[in-house]
Amino acid sequence: MAEKPQPVRVLYCPICSLPPEYCEFGSDFDKCKPWLIQNVPELYPNLLKEANERGVDNVADKLQNTGISSGVSGSAATSASKQEGVKRLPGGKMKKKERQEVVIEKVIRNKRKCITTVKGLELFGIKLSDASKKLGKKFATGASIVKGPTEKDQIDVQGDIAYDIVEFITDTWPDVPETAIFFIEDGKKVPAA
Numbered sequence: 001m002a003e004k005p006q007p008v009r010v011l012y013c014p015i016c017s018l019p020p021e022y023c024e025f026g027s028d029f030d031k032c033k034p035w036l037i038q039n040v041p042e043l044y045p046n047l048l049k050e051a052n053e054r055g056v057d058n059v060a061d062k063l064q065n066t067g068i069s070s071g072v073s074g075s076a077a078t079s080a081s082k083q084e085g086v087k088r089l090p091g092g093k094m095k096k097k098e099r100q101e102v103v104i105e106k107v108i109r110n111k112r113k114c115i116t117t118v119k120g121l122e123l124f125g126i127k128l129s130d131a132s133k134k135l136g137k138k139f140a141t142g143a144s145i146v147k148g149p150t151e152k153d154q155i156d157v158q159g160d161i162a163y164d165i166v167e168f169i170t171d172t173w174p175d176v177p178e179t180a181i182f183f184i185e186d187g188k189k190v191p192a193a
């Protein structure tokens, strides 16, 4: 007999009103961070780790500096495009066209095994074999070129590197602008910048 019913775990961030796992794609991730650390630390282990080492406020600053938004010079432009990106989430259908962009998707296989797929680097003149090697080395993991669902080559990287990969790509291949990098989250394309 269960005396205490389990609380229903449908949680929305009170700051940006997104489900907490989407906070980092919202426009106010910095403001969400303290709440995230307190309420859903398991979603953002890095935040928690740093919060234990420093104060919460410092963490927000630190992450801002080292996180996905680093390397961007115009911060006003960045937050503008973030907001626009969130509002413009496509209704599900995605038009197929050959835009020059890199698309990153985290795929969970067998519940525990996570793979980060990277598509589109070749559109920037990057050799995939070279990119695959660099990604594997940088993240100390396995990376290989595989045929994606549309018969196009993509790179599969073992593990969840989705949040470090943007910085790595823009550092390694300056021809790829951060604005051309996207994540697929629940079937929706979300700009990384």
Ligand SMILES: [Zn+2]
Residues within 6 Å of the ligand: 013, 014, 015, 016, 017, 018, 020, 022, 023, 026, 028, 029, 032
């Ligand atoms: Zn939030």
